[in-house]
Amino acid sequence: MGKYQKNEEIFAQGEIAGAVFxxxxxxxxxxxxxEHGKEAIVGILTQGQFFGEACLNGAKLRTASTHAMEECLLTSITKVTMIATLDAEPKFSAFFVAxxxxxxxxxxxDLIDQLFNSSERRLARLLLLLADFGKEGGAKPVPVILSQExxxxxxxxxRSRVSFFMNKFRKEGFISYNGKIEVHSSLLDAVLRDKPQIKEEE
Known part of the structure; x- marks a missing residue:
């Protein structure tokens, strides 16, 4: 088990892949x-999730980089240990498969979201996911700390579209924004009920 500070690199794209976290x-x-040096965020992972498991399927190198967004506590499991544990521990195996x-x-x-929903609805869904709405256990939503970019x-x-939608969400009372984005349950209500504030148009 290891601690990682905010912005600390966990592993880098191109490194040898030998453990699951x-x-x-x-x-x-x-x-x-x-290849042209442009970096893109492809995911945000939270408590209770695994990452780096592609090594179990034969991946030799990391295909992405990972960094702690805040102070993190991670468990690192070598590929050999992970495979042995999956074979010997049915409960852990069921947990991992789930x-x-x-x-x-x-x-x-996410694919359906990209194909069929407007950018406004995609932003609303992303904010709800990042704020942990709908997570099992009914945990209190957490602040979202990400730039508009x-x-x-x-x-x-x-970024300009995100800025426009963020201002709109704030005016509607869906979010509060003061350095950190506080997502209110009214945004979830708007998405679920398909209220007119969340439109299916650009």
């Missing part, structure tokens, strides 16, 4: 660097 506490940012199925569903939801990258739009 489990997040005990904190948030982890996953980024990919293109996680993979959940992640697969999230990826499918990062949010724009993650939903595939421009």
């Amino acid at each position: 489990y997040i005990q506490k904190g948030k982890v940012k996953v980024t990919v660097l293109s 996680y993979l199925l959940s992640r697969n569903s999230r990826i499918e939801d 990062a949010l724009a990258e993650m939903i595939g739009t421009t």
Whole structure:
């Protein structure tokens, strides 16, 4: 088990992949660097999630970089140990499979989101996910600490559009913004009820 400070690198794209990580506490940012040097955020991982598990499927090198977004407590499990544990511990194996199925569903939801929803709805959904709304256990939503540029990258739009929508959400009372983004339950209500404030148009 290891501690990582805010912005500390956990592993880098291109490094040898030899371990799986489990997040005990904190948030982890996953980024990919293109051949032309452009970096893009491809995921934000939170407590209770695994990452780096591609090594179990034969990946030799890391295909992305990961950094702690805040102070993190992570458990590192070597590939050999992980495979042995999955083989010997049925409960852990079931837990890991459940996680993979959940992640697969999230990826499918993300794809549908990109294909069919407006950038405004994609932003609303992303803010709700980052604030932990709907997480099992009913935990109190946590503040979102991401720049508008990062949010724009993650939903595939421009920073100016994100700025416009953020101001709109604030005026509607869906969020508060003072350095950290506080997401209110009214945003979830608007998305679920398909209220006119969250439109299906650009």
